Amino acid sequence: LNYWEEKNVQHDRPLPIFGNMLPNLLGKISNAELIQQLYNKYSSGRYFGLYNLGSTSLVIRDPELIKKIAVKEFETFPEHKPFIPSDVDPLWSNNLFAMEGGEKWHQLRSTLSPSFTSSKMKAMFVLMKECTKEFINYFESKGDSVDVELKGAFARFGIDVIATTAFGVTCNSLSDPKNEFYVLGKELMNFKGLRRIILMLNLLCPPIARITRVSFFPEKIKKFFGSLVKETLQLRRERKVVRPDMIHLLMEYQKGNLAQEEDAHSTPEAGFAVVEESVFGKTKQKLKFEVTDDIITSQVMIFFLAGLDTVSTMMSYTIYELALNPDSQNRLRAEIEDALRFSDGKLTYDNLMGMKYLDMVISESMRKWPPFVLIDRRSVRPYTIEPEGPTETPVFLEKHSQVIYPIFAIHRDPKYYPNPDKFDPERFNDENRSSIQPYTYLPFGAGPRNCIGSRFALQEGKLIIAEIVRNFDIVRVKKTQVPIVMSKTNFNPVPDEGIWVGFRRRKEGSILEK
Numbered sequence: 047l048n049y050w051e052e053k054n055v056q057h058d059r060p061l062p063i064f065g066n067m068l069p070n071l072l073g074k075i076s077n078a079e080l081i082q083q084l085y086n087k088y089s090s091g092r093y094f095g096l097y098n099l100g101s102t103s104l105v106i107r108d109p110e111l112i113k114k115i116a117v118k119e120f121e122t123f124p125e126h127k128p129f130i131p132s133d134v135d136p137l138w139s140n141n142l143f144a145m146e147g148g149e150k151w152h153q154l155r156s157t158l159s160p161s162f163t164s165s166k167m168k169a170m171f172v173l174m175k176e177c178t179k180e181f182i183n184y185f186e187s188k189g190d191s192v193d194v195e196l197k198g199a200f201a202r203f204g205i206d207v208i209a210t211t212a213f214g215v216t217c218n219s220l221s222d223p224k225n226e227f228y229v230l231g232k233e234l235m236n237f238k239g240l241r242r243i244i245l246m247l248n249l250l251c252p253p254i255a256r257i258t259r260v261s262f263f264p265e266k267i268k269k270f271f272g273s274l275v276k277e278t279l280q281l282r283r284e285r286k287v288v289r290p291d292m293i294h295l296l297m298e299y300q301k302g303n304l305a306q307e308e309d310a311h312s313t314p315e316a317g318f319a320v321v322e323e324s325v326f327g328k329t330k331q332k333l334k335f336e337v338t339d340d341i342i343t344s345q346v347m348i349f350f351l352a353g354l355d356t357v358s359t360m361m362s363y364t365i366y367e368l369a370l371n372p373d374s375q376n377r378l379r380a381e382i383e384d385a386l387r388f389s390d391g392k393l394t395y396d397n398l399m400g401m402k403y404l405d406m407v408i409s410e411s412m413r414k415w416p417p418f419v420l421i422d423r424r425s426v427r428p429y430t431i432e433p434e435g436p437t438e439t440p441v442f443l444e445k446h447s448q449v450i451y452p453i454f455a456i457h458r459d460p461k462y463y464p465n466p467d468k469f470d471p472e473r474f475n476d477e478n479r480s481s482i483q484p485y486t487y488l489p490f491g492a493g494p495r496n497c498i499g500s501r502f503a504l505q506e507g508k509l510i511i512a513e514i515v516r517n518f519d520i521v522r523v524k525k526t527q528v529p530i531v532m533s534k535t536n537f538n539p540v541p542d543e544g545i546w547v548g549f550r551r552r553k554e555g556s557i558l559e560k
């Protein structure tokens with residue numbers, strides 16, 4: 047309880063066991079807002095200390111220091127704090143996100159990286175487009191006017207996209223919500239109740255996890271997704287099926303056929319928010335381990351976990367903000383209709399990626415509502431933060447210390463984004479985007495360990511948002527919550543009641559592509 051006191055780091059006095067987290071545990075404030083309150087309270091410093099239940103974390107406020115830890119000191123801070131010890135659930139700990147930093151992560155990142163280049167994303171466009179068609183058809187079939195809970199609708203859409211692009215399976219979870227993929231996928235994403243308690247206990251006390259051996263993925267889910275991937279792999283080997291999806295790309299690695307593409311990661315077309323691949327991902331590493339079918343399964347599972355809730359949160363808030371800001375909505379619609387006039391009414395990869403205002407809208411939506419409200423790093427050796435200014439003293443961090451980048455709080459800091467609660471896509475126009483201070487815009491993280499799927503997410507998000515805007519007027523309805531009250535129990539920054547808007551069918555919009 048004296049940890050931060052002894053290190054001369056500003057902090058709120060902790061309670062035994064609960065540390066500073068009791069208001070969140072009692073359901074009084076969301077996780078994002080609790081960290082934001084502390085961030086604002088300690089505005090004079092570059093960092094503050096947090097007592098995070100049984101452990102301690104240093105929350106970094108200063109963008110320069112974030113850059114230093116994320117990039118320059120990456121090899122000291124190369125990993126996340128594990129949810130469970132690595133030997134308890136290999137299916138979880140062998141995925142790219144959970145993997146400890148070091149040689150194996152480096153090899154895997156550089157191996158997976160070529161799957162997420164612009165050309166691979168472009169090839170998947172057609173698969174994503176089929177899912178958007180199903181989405182639009184489903185809501186059109188509901189009549190001229192329908193109230194929509196966006197988080198649920200986009201979760202179904204997102205599951206269909208992951209099913210087809212990562213697992214090679216087609217499903218339509220909106221019109222067939224009983225399909226096994228959707229039902230089990232939803233269960234996989236459910237971190238409430240007993241599963242939340244078990245994971246919290248594991249996080250707080252790794253020896254408990256070793257004794258109980260409760261894995262991250264429930265057995266039923268492991269079995270279903272594990273055999274689904276294995277059967278798909280077998281079928282494709284036997285029948286030599288080629289489909290532009292992740293399974294196919296991962297099979298190509300197994301055979302050693304996939305190479306790094308020159309400059310493939312520097313194409314700016316996916317959008318402002320896209321994160322650059324670092325030299326770690328770009329340099330081909332000789333694999334010192336075999337890409338087994340189990341390793342492939344681990345990766346598609348993490349694509350599912352990392353790419354589902356995040357993407358549906360991004361889409362939900364973008365559509366929500368468009369309902370509340372009709373001027374932005376009209377301007378976006380005009381941009382979409384203009385682009386379609388030159389392509390026979392067809393939404394293509396190229397005209398979608400060329401839509402500047404759409405990119406500004408999505409960038410601003412992820413500024414105001416970042417799907418990951420914070421991210422962490424863990425050190426693998428001791429490190430000292432050297433003092434700057436008269437009030438600081440050196441801060442010695444032992445091996446396995448955790449630092450946190452408070453993304454939500456930084457994105458809502460008026461110092462970087464004046465009037466931060468206002469939805470204003472102009473912050474990201476050509477003129478203004480260049481004055482955004484580096485490391486104050488972090489929806490996809492920072493440094494070599496940033497999000498590998500940012501292109502995938504932006505492509506999927508832009509596609510469905512453009513289709514909705516061209517086909518429907520998005521309006522505020524009775525159930526639309528203003529302002530948003532974020533859940534106090536869910537780690538995701540969304541309201542417990544969901545995010546509601548109305549879709550009003552636009553007759554003139556939908557004639558463009560049928």
Ligand code: HEM
Nearest residue numbers: 142143349352353356357418490491492495496497499503
């Ligand atoms: C809007 C959607 C998304 C958001 C906001 C998001 C955000 C993030 C963030 C903040 C991180 C941690 C970065 C860091 O620690 O610096 C991350 C990591 C990761 N994301 Fe995403 N993500 C999104 C979509 C996706 C998708 C669609 C995929 C895959 C298909 C994906 C796969 C991953 C993986 C595998 C990692 C771990 C990378 C590593 O540790 O090397 N994400 N993401």
